[in-house]
Amino acid sequence: MKPLPNEGFPAEDHDHRHCTDRALERAAAICKRRGARLTDLRRRVLELVWSGHKPLGAYDILDALRRERRGAAPPTVYRALNFLAAQGLVHRIESLNCFVGCSDPELPHSGQFLICTSCGSVAELNDVRIDDAIRDSAAEAGFTVGRRTIEVDGLCPHCQEQGRGPRGRPPHNIAGGTPPLSPRGDGDG
Numbered sequence: 001m002k003p004l005p006n007e008g009f010p011a012e013d014h015d016h017r018h019c020t021d022r023a024l025e026r027a028a029a030i031c032k033r034r035g036a037r038l039t040d041l042r043r044r045v046l047e048l049v050w051s052g053h054k055p056l057g058a059y060d061i062l063d064a065l066r067r068e069r070r071g072a073a074p075p076t077v078y079r080a081l082n083f084l085a086a087q088g089l090v091h092r093i094e095s096l097n098c099f100v101g102c103s104d105p106e107l108p109h110s111g112q113f114l115i116c117t118s119c120g121s122v123a124e125l126n127d128v129r130i131d132d133a134i135r136d137s138a139a140e141a142g143f144t145v146g147r148r149t150i151e152v153d154g155l156c157p158h159c160q161e162q163g164r165g166p167r168g169r170p171p172h173n174i175a176g177g178t179p180p181l182s183p184r185g186d187g188d189g
């Protein structure tokens with residue numbers, strides 16, 4: 001397998017509506033082909049995750065959803081996010097306990113993410129060479145690799161251009177202050 005082309009960080013002034021429309025169209029096609037049900041709620045949650053290229057916490061999504069659907073509760077959001085993640089339509093950024101939309105759900109994934117600590121944007125890397133290196137080194141230790149996720153902090157090209165410095169960890173969510181929603185009640189903040 002060759003390394004996949006990585007889309008990287010989109011320009012700050014790009015037409016984001018296009019990203020969202022494309023993601024929703026793809027999700028509909030993928031779910032239809034797989035016989036998975038992309039309900040209105042799941043579709044709406046996906047659209048909310050695609051509000052931008054910055055990961056959103058489940059509480060951000062819940063807040064937005066509650067403005068539209070009175071009965072929206074944490075399990076509602078969890079179930080929708082679990083479905084979307086299982087279909088590869090969103091990814092969970094573990095270090096932030098947040099979710100980001102996948103721009104190419106049907107490509108093989110290596111679970112590698114670049115996280116800008118200044119603006120909070122996330123881009124995916126799917127570099128099979130990194131996977132191979134991990135697998136080979138692990139094999140030397142007699143270890144068989146299962147799930148692996150690599151999250152790399154740094155500065156995106158736009159933030160570097162504008163001389164923005166790292167802010168430590170990007171905020172957990174746009175609302176700020178709300179704890180990450182997790183069934184285990186943990187979080188890293």
Ligand SMILES: [Zn+2]
Nearest residue numbers: 010015016019
């Ligand atoms: Zn976009």
Ligand SMILES: [Zn+2]
Nearest residue numbers: 102103104124
């Ligand atoms: Zn992806």
Ligand SMILES: [Zn+2]
Nearest residue numbers: 116119156159
């Ligand atoms: Zn940035």
